[in-house]
Amino acid sequence: MKSKPHAVVTGGAGFVGSHLVDSLLDDGFQVTSLDNFGSGRPTNLAHIESERFASIEHDVREPFPDLGDVDYVFHFASRASPKDFESHAVEIALTNSEGTHNALRYARDNDARAILASTSEIYGDPEVHPQHEEYNGNVNVRGPRAPYDESKRFSEALAVAFQQQYDVDIRTVRIFNTYGPRMRPDDGRVIPNFLSQALRGEGLTVYGDGTQTRSFCYVSDLIRGIRAFADAPPEVAAGDVINLGSTDEIKIRTLAKTILDVLDADSDIVHQNLPEDDPQVRQPDITRAKQLLGWEPTVSLEAGLERTIPHFADELDTTVDSSQ
Template sequence: MKKVLITGAAGFLGSHLCDRFIKEGYHVIGMDNFITGDKNNINHLVDNTNFKFIEHNVTDFVKIDGSLDYILHFASPASPIDYLKIPIQTLKVGSLGTHNLLGLAKAKKARILIASTSEVYGDPLIHPQTEDYYGNVNTIGPRGVYDEAKRFQESITMAYHRFHGLETRIVRIFNTYGPRMRLNDGRVIPAFMGQALRGEDLTIFGDGSQTRSFCYVDDQVEGIYKLLLSDYSFPVNIGNPHEITIKEFAEEVIKLTATSQKVIYKELPQDDPLQRQPDISLAKKLLNWEPKIGREEGMRITYEYFKTLSKEELFKSDHKDFKNHIKK
């Protein structure tokens, strides 16, 4: 039985990856320090003999007994509210954490997949975004702590690949959604759905003309799984190329939730990308991968999940305007 270490295992994507690798017959070691992860995301795995959990911060030295075949590094705050609240930790997990895990992969002779993001493109000057685009990022802006952490993560990963001959994979993840997202973490889908469920008006930052492309979590996990098992060491975009404006998306959420709320507009946060759409030509050619779950189906499943949350979970969020976090 092959063994895989998944960091950020109690997070949204990390927990779904744990499920997938267990389903594929792997022994999964999950690692998380719960700074943004949720124990509820992995409670269903606790009694599974093919799952072991280690509570640990990957910015400290990482030790795993025995052999290890694969490492998937998904430990990182991923929402604007999180990384604006904990900027230093965000930078450390992208730098020190990645360094520790690359060292572990080298010691274990394991293949490592690094979770990068479309944020490495910043506010892009080309559209759609291809893997050979270097990006347009403000290194000293409030979002820079996340963007630059991921860009450094890619750089050190390629350095280990070139200098040490380490088997590396880099996935650039575009907006992903589905069950187990935190309800009001600042990302578009849970923010809109949380507001709809609480009977609040839907908040759009900016004029709503900015675009996003949303990929359902099962499609995202499939792309990541295929990339890990491929023989390609350079970054690959995994996302859904179906682009939509935020204003149009808010209207879809109102229709889906059958609510009567109106849309209100607030100031756009600094450096917020105006366009986001992946070019997935490489993933199609290299991995024979493209998303299969349409937004209508994926959103229905996600909304049904959010409706199962308790009132305590629904109202416990500290969701605020981004600008209030930026000022801190």
């Protein structure tokens, strides 16, 4: 009988994936990361020295290699930055379709529990606020965000089909805006944008009038929720879907001012046109996570930013040094 469970994490070198790898290793798991390093970075895993960890360069759009006995498959591979939605549209669509098929098939063949990373983007520009799990969303299937939004929606449909046809224990987490160390300065999402611009002394780019809202969850809170959902007994969580994110909704223009206050910076705020199909509101209803898991975020935005800023300061120093 195995003494340590084995978890496979696709996208294990990514922002969220690498923090998940750390959490699993801390709890004694054997962990294998599969990542093609398209957006994930080997440096996110460079600190790991455990003999229970293996990093394999692999594209999930291809069938998985033989990894031995596996107990959990965490499918977290996919580019998630809006700036990649156009430049890597086909890759994103196939990672969340064919890649998900490979991940779920591998879980089925190994009788493993699967945890699928979905996204708040499946709600599109929502007409229901806050967004609860029963809401089907308002997505433009031909819009610039569709390769990500629609492929994530398909991945959920495929998960339900596998659950029904093969009786695989598949759990889906819809991840709302998350931030923290290991995000790339050029990630393109709002907190990396604002922190990078402020640290460089540049103006902060706010799209539209900045009244659109988001809810930002610090990465340690997110990982705690993912782990609780993954570890819950089948009678509680098998086949279910939950929102994970902060309920503290904030206007983007207020976020910009908060970041300037935390950094004690005096950068200007520069307004540009709002991107096509940019959601106007985004806030999760986390009632289900509270009831099933007793989970809710505990890290405030200001505290999370304080923990995140040193990473960005170091990354930007590294970038400058490497270019000289």
